[in-house]
Amino acid sequence: MRDTKESRLLLVLLIAIAFALITVDIRGGKNSPVDGARQAAATVFGPIENGVSAAVNPVGNAVSAVRDSGERHDRLAALEKENAALKARLGSDDRSRSRLKQLDKMLKVAGQGQYGIKGAEVIAIGAAQGFSWTITIDAGANDGIKRDMTVLNGDGLVGRVTTVGPDSATVLLANDPDFTVGTRMESSDELGFASGQGDRPLRVQLLNGKADVKKGDRLVTFGSQADRPFVPGVPVGVVSRVDPSGGDLTRTVYVTPYVGFSKLDIVGVVVEAPKKDPRDEVLPPKPKPTPTPTVTVTVTPSADATATDQPQQ
Numbered sequence: 001m002r003d004t005k006e007s008r009l010l011l012v013l014l015i016a017i018a019f020a021l022i023t024v025d026i027r028g029g030k031n032s033p034v035d036g037a038r039q040a041a042a043t044v045f046g047p048i049e050n051g052v053s054a055a056v057n058p059v060g061n062a063v064s065a066v067r068d069s070g071e072r073h074d075r076l077a078a079l080e081k082e083n084a085a086l087k088a089r090l091g092s093d094d095r096s097r098s099r100l101k102q103l104d105k106m107l108k109v110a111g112q113g114q115y116g117i118k119g120a121e122v123i124a125i126g127a128a129q130g131f132s133w134t135i136t137i138d139a140g141a142n143d144g145i146k147r148d149m150t151v152l153n154g155d156g157l158v159g160r161v162t163t164v165g166p167d168s169a170t171v172l173l174a175n176d177p178d179f180t181v182g183t184r185m186e187s188s189d190e191l192g193f194a195s196g197q198g199d200r201p202l203r204v205q206l207l208n209g210k211a212d213v214k215k216g217d218r219l220v221t222f223g224s225q226a227d228r229p230f231v232p233g234v235p236v237g238v239v240s241r242v243d244p245s246g247g248d249l250t251r252t253v254y255v256t257p258y259v260g261f262s263k264l265d266i267v268g269v270v271v272e273a274p275k276k277d278p279r280d281e282v283l284p285p286k287p288k289p290t291p292t293p294t295v296t297v298t299v300t301p302s303a304d305a306t307a308t309d310q311p312q313q
Contacts, residue, residue, distance in 0.1 A: 102266040105154025113233050113282045115152070116272025118143055122264045123168070133176040133198065135159075135264055140167045148229035150221075150270040156235035156258035157181065157221060158267050169269075174236075175202065175261050182222035183236055185213065186280050191222060194236060194255060199262075201240050201254040209248045215239055218283055219255055227273035233282050258284075 103119065110117045118139055126134030139145050141164050151158040151171045159173040172179055175196040183194045183204060190213065192206040206213065217239040223232030237255040245251055 106268050113278040114274035115270045117268035118271050133173040135171050140165045140169050144271050145169050150231045153267045160229040173261050183219040184222045186218040201256050204253045206251040209251045231273045233278035
């Protein structure tokens with residue numbers, strides 16, 4: 001429609017009519033004279049309105065879903081964070097319980113052997129180059145640690161101190177090929193020298209080539225002069241194999257150490273030797289043998305066999 005004087009007058013007239021109809025409709029209430037026209041308009045334009053609403057509502061719902069999704073994501077992230085913190089706390093508690101158990105066990109060994117010890121934590125392991133088996137502990141000269149002191153834990157002999165710094169020290173483990181310690185067999189008192197073989201059992205050369213030794217026998221440290229580098233009575237391990245005696249002056253046996261050298265955590269350095277040799281007092285109790293179950297079989301004669309055994313009439 002062109003913008004003319006007549007069109008502008010028509011627009012003003014239509015607006016005036018619309019206001020008049022609105023006024024009449026409001027004053028008429030339910031009995032409004034334009035109610036029928038309104039219902040007819042609703043019949044015509046209702047489907048169009050519903051279609052537009054159906055097209056627009058998913059957009060609104062999507063916006064709401066995105067907003068709610070963000071809230072759910074934030075809540076999920078918060079829950080995951082709380083769960084991770086809880087797991088870390090539980091893990092820390094588990095580790096604390098494990099270390100407390102190790103410490104209690106080590107203190108029991110120290111008490112049985114009357115060893116004065118300085119507790120320490122393993123903070124590093126040595127490089128595996130050259131078959132070297134060493135650990136670094138967080139105790140040094142400032143803690144009274146000196147070279148050639150015995151190192152043990154709740155299971156037995158760990159090794160000896162080789163180098164000492166102000167706040168740390170290096171320990172040569174008993175399974176290192178350069179490690180040698182004097183040993184004594186439980187009960188029989190047979191003496192020998194145990195040498196490390198890495199992840200294999202310790203190799204022990206008994207001084208008596210005719211020594212009566214068998215699998216399951218146990219060994220402790222014999223001790224050194226002035227108790228350095230080794231104090232006496234520290235559990236070493238259990239005999240796992242015995243080589244046949246070939247008439248040599250010595251006899252070779254292989255010993256599974258009590259200590260697991262790949263999982264060391266809490267250790268103790270013996271800073272004060274016992275006043276007397278504890279002998280076998282520090283050894284753990286021997287495991288009780290498992291009884292072998294016996295089976296009793298009772299044979300019940302069959303009916304046919306019973307009938308055959310009866311005398312003929």
